[in-house]
Amino acid sequence: MTTHTALIVDDEPDIRDLLEITLTRMGIETLTAPDLASARVLLEKHRPHLCLTDMNLPDGNGIDLVGWIQQHLPATPVAVITAYGNMDTAIESLKAGAFDFVSKPVELPRLRELVNSALRLSEPQKEDEESRDEPGLLLGNSPEIRKLRNQTRKLARSQAPVFISGESGSGKELVARMIHLQGPRRGGPFIAVNCGAIPSELMESEFFGHKKGSFTGAVENKAGLFRSADGGTLFLDEVADLPLAMQVKLLRAIQEKAVRPVGDTKEVPVDIRVLSATHKNLPELVQEGSFRQDLFYRINVIELAVPPLRARPDDIPLLADHILGRIAREYECDPATLTAAAIERLKHYDFPGNVRELENILERAFTLCDDDRIDAEDLHLGNGVVPTPSGQPTVAPGDAGEPDGAPVPEGEIDLEGYLESIERQAIEKALEATRWNKTAAAKRLGISFRALRYRLKKLGME
Structure with a gap:
């Protein structure tokens, strides 16, 4: 069994002793250094599995060490110990490349969680069925998608909150899932929630849970999304749709790493990584006052932009082949292929709905083509209306049209x-x-x- 080694960097002997005792009890060999100079010597000589550094050191600060480790030992996760409540410093360290941070006075359960997460990064990653299948929509060889894959792998090694921006249908949730699957939390749950789909009056209960009897209809205890994601990742999709009152509570939960269920008097600690996304312009919403600036800075420590499909047309053949193969397996049919004309038609289409629209187009074409070949006209890429020989429009295949002779029901249907x-x-x-x-x-x-x-x-x- 491999023995892990950790370097502790702090100029206060009492803090070094506390951290050394805690890590030793976890079965980790420890090295200690009182300043940056001696820390660099030990890092080069021993290449430890983890580094814990204080922010304020006699010959510099912890962020200097984070930068040095990023440059010389990028595989070594480094966590920064910050002053209590100093979120600006914590965020600065995460942006510099720190794996995570812990505040003084150091809470030992939180420290042990951090250390265990960091050490999982050095374990060999098993490629299971899920992680092999998931990258489907990140397929491609374009510079844009290669850059996105590299960024995703790098961000998976951190615990920094990531804000994923991109148009609707571009694959933001998939990117979030890939960050989760490639990181130390891959053994934990991945919980995705569309913030715009939850009624405002139920939001607090949905996010933080509730106690039985806390309100009318609360017939049993409910864990809530934060606690359901404990040990894993919580993905907040369409985070811009959160009402201001909920934004305040969300900010507190993220900063305190704890939630208070509705009807409870105690906070429950949670260990989660928060990833968020929206297709809206969040900085613009901050300027308008409809999104809190403090929450924006907290979730937008690192921004990751997902390119639209029209920016990488050369990836379309590979994507289309993957999607058609999945459709054929799902519906137990022989696979279909695209003709050269169909591929060219797709490459020159604007795709306002991005990859999601490509999936819908191919699924419709798959059911309509003959001889397992999808030609350009099978794609029906237009405005949804196809002219008939008489010149009168008819609804394109796959669009909702009224069946001949069918009665139209009245009222809500x-x-x-x-x-x-x-x-x-x-x-x-x-x-x-x-x-x-x-x-x-x-x-x-x-x-x-x-x-x-x-x-x-x-x-x-x-």
């Missing part, structure tokens, strides 16, 4: 469910008329056999 029920009835009638011969039923419906297979699978009719 579930349009998606209504259209599915019409589709289900038409398929059932065709199958019954052909004695469940799928090839004949597809012909009767005027669609390809592949399209029928796809719809049967999607509607759960197989």
